[in-house]
Amino acid sequence: MSKKTVYVRLKEGVLDPQGVTINKSLKQMGYDDFISVRFGKFFELEIKDDATDIDRKLNEVCEKLLSNPVIENFTVEK
Amino acid sequence: MKFGVVTFPGSNCDYDAYAAVRHVVGEDVEFLWHKSNDLLNSDVIILPGGFTYGDYLRSGAIAKFAPIMESVIKFANSGGRVIGICNGFQVLTESGLLPGALIRNDHLRFSCKYVYLKVTNNQTDYTSVCKNGDVLKIPIAHGEGNYYNFDGDIKTLEDNNQIVFRYCDENGDVNAQSNPNGSINNIAGIMNKEGNVLGMMPHPERAVEQLLGSTDGLRLFESLQTAFSKVSIGG
Known part of the structure; x- marks a missing residue:
């Protein structure tokens, strides 16, 4: 068994409320x-x-499900 | 004219939509189960509000893979009329039937209140009984209704007159104060280029009786009735 990590981030320019x-909040805490x-x-x-390909x-799953290409980018950790 | 209201796990406005169509508008309507792929010969499909699949991952992201959506996408691509309300709008953008995305409200709060909408395109099957500039009072209830798209795509929407409703004040002024969620250009509802698919965050099915606070949502259903009577007269 191996593990892969996928990061999904909002694209640059997309508002992240x-x-x-x-x-x-950080500022209020003094930082x-x-x-x-x-936020991602x-x-x-x-x-x-025995997984192949x-x-x-x-x-494919990042494009189809894990991210929304309109607003998000994804990276698969090597 | 027959409406089909899709019920996904987590839909919670399906009964409202059903009741509005059957008991107030007076048209035929049936529920369509998410696991089925049969649209039961519906003329208009409603994707209702709610929290499909718990809004897990992103609102509408899981619903697009439901068996019924395969049929809805085919139906829409062959010109069938589809309305996505609130979570239904999110399902439509996630499915690629409408451009853009609905992201978290800019103030991060869930907003449940009456808002005013300006009709900015009345040349549609959904707004034909309105005049451009008409102001409709219809409620919203969402946490992720902030319409986002790239500048270029917003321009395309504007150029093609695909923006059907914009948030405005009581007098019809489209301004920052009347924007309840941060949507670009106060966008509250858009349609596809062909004009058969409409997505809107406000809930017309909740504004169909004076007891509910407004009957302005009926204008949308009346427009559809007009569109269909023309079809049947014309054969």
């Missing part, structure tokens, strides 16, 4: 060193030992 709010915060997601996928399939 959650990130903005988190940063505001004013951060210019911005972007990651997925851990356990992969069967897994890179292509990972790309």
Whole structure:
């Protein structure tokens, strides 16, 4: 069994109200060193030992389900 | 004219839509189960509001793979009329039947209130009984209704007159104060280029009786009735 991690991030320029709010909260807590915060997601996928062509399939599921290409980019950790 | 209302796991406005069509509008309507692929000869499909599949991953992201959606997508691509309301709008953008995406409200709160909508395109099957500039009072109830798209695609929507409703104030002024969620250009509802698929965040099915606070949602259903009577007269 191996593991792959997929990161899904909002594209640059897409408003991230959650990130903005988190940063505001940081400032209120006294941490004013951060210019911005972007909120994202990651997925851990356990992969069967006998899986084939897994890179292509990972790309496919990222495009079809894990991310929304209109607003998000994904990267599969090597 | 027959309506089909899709019930997904987590739909919660399916009965509202059904009741509005059957008891107020007075047209035939049936529920369509998400696991079926049979649209039961419906003329208009409604994807109702709710939280399909718990809104897991992204609103509407899982619903697009339901068996019924395969038929809905085929139906839409061959010119069939499909309305997505609220979560239904999110399902339509996730399915690629409408462009763009609906992201978290800019203020992060769930907003449940009456808003005003300006009709900005009345040359559609959904708004033909309205005049451009008419102001409709219809409620919203969502946490992720903030319409987002790239500048270029927004321009395409504007150029093709695909923006059907915009948030406005009581007097019809489209301004920042009347935008309940941060949507680009106050977009509340759009249609596809062909004009057969409509997505809107506000709930017309919740504004069909004075007891509910407004009857303006009926205008949408009346427009559809007009469109269908023309079809049947013309054979």
